[in-house]
Amino acid sequence: MKINVGRVRDYLIATLENTQDHASESPELMHLIAQMDGIFHDEIFSLPLSEQSAANLLIINAYTMLLAGVREALSGHVVCVFPIVRAALESSCYAYIIANDASKADVWLDRHSSETALSKCRKMFTAKKAVDILKSSDPVMAEYVWGYYEASIDFGAHPNTKSVIGHLSNSGPAQDGLHAFEFTSVYGKNSWHVNHALFVCVEAGQAIAYLIAASIDNHPLIHERGEIFQSWVDAKNRMVEELTGEPCGHTGPVYSSVRPPL
Incomplete structure (x- = not known):
């Protein structure tokens, strides 16, 4: 087996060119990012956040990590999006756990003080624990959050087959009697993979926004302005139906069932 890999300079040039091209001419689905950011600023950050300072730090971290995921998508190195957005989702899950029990903030803050504290924090702060709490108030959204978290692991947050073999293509016979395969790490501007x-x-963002709102008592985005959040989800589903020509009946994340064109 022979391997031919580009150097770090090649990688940096390719990702920088993608980012610059996308800055001058946005990808087709960039309008969805603008809509998402509007929800965060108009419906969440324009109002007081949690009374728990630790929860607020986690909320801000979730949002900034989400922005990092967008930037990675625009670079074309799409598989890197998944570990970043999973971390963003986990941050909002941790905020939600603390919002439901303020005493757990000390466990999170004390994580690195001892091996015992580390073990206690690891057991208490997981996405699954947040989902289990959410089930009592909104089982549909709990299913969505957990479905997203699990799918992110399959698609790139862990080096599983979908995140590795899924980016492999058959290039056919090569020199010296070898057969060539190409592994794509950086996709071109406005490509299907970038938009995906x-x-x-x-x-x-939808999972994170909901968890943030659920972390705050009687938040308008869930209660009297719940139609804003629902219309955001409905608009996303309609777009998927228009692109695929099939009804979108998912209660979980849609992205994991959308396939690239042959």
């Missing part, structure tokens, strides 16, 4: 990665960020 932006869509991945939007669906993460």
Whole structure:
């Protein structure tokens, strides 16, 4: 087996060129990112956040990590989006756990003080624990959050087959009697994969926005303005139906069932 890999300079040039091209001419689905950002600023950050300072730090971290996922999508290195948005989702899950029990903030803050504290924090702060709490108030959204978290692991947050073999293509016979395969790490500007990665960020944003709102007592985005959030989800689903020509009946994330064109 022979391997031919580009150097770091080649990688940096390719990702920088993608980012610059997308800055001058946005990808097709970038309007969904603008819509998402509007929801965060108009419906969440324009109002007081949690009374728990630790929860607020985690909320801000979730949002900034989500932005990092968008930037990675625009670079074309789309598989890197998944570990970033999973971390963003986990941050909002941790905020939600603390919001439901303020005493757990000390466990999170004390994580690195001892091996015992580390073990306690690891057991208490997981996405699954947040989902289990959410089930009592909104089982549909709990299913969505957990479905997104699990799918992110399959698609790139862990080096599983979908995140590795899924980017392999058959190039046919090569020299010296070898057969060539190409592994694509950086996709071109406005490609299907770049737009799909932006869509991945939007669906993460919906889970994160909901968890943030659920972390705050009687938040308008869930209660009297719940139609704003629902219309955001409905608009996303309609777009998927228009692109695929099939009804979107998912209660979980849509991105994991959308396939690239042959």
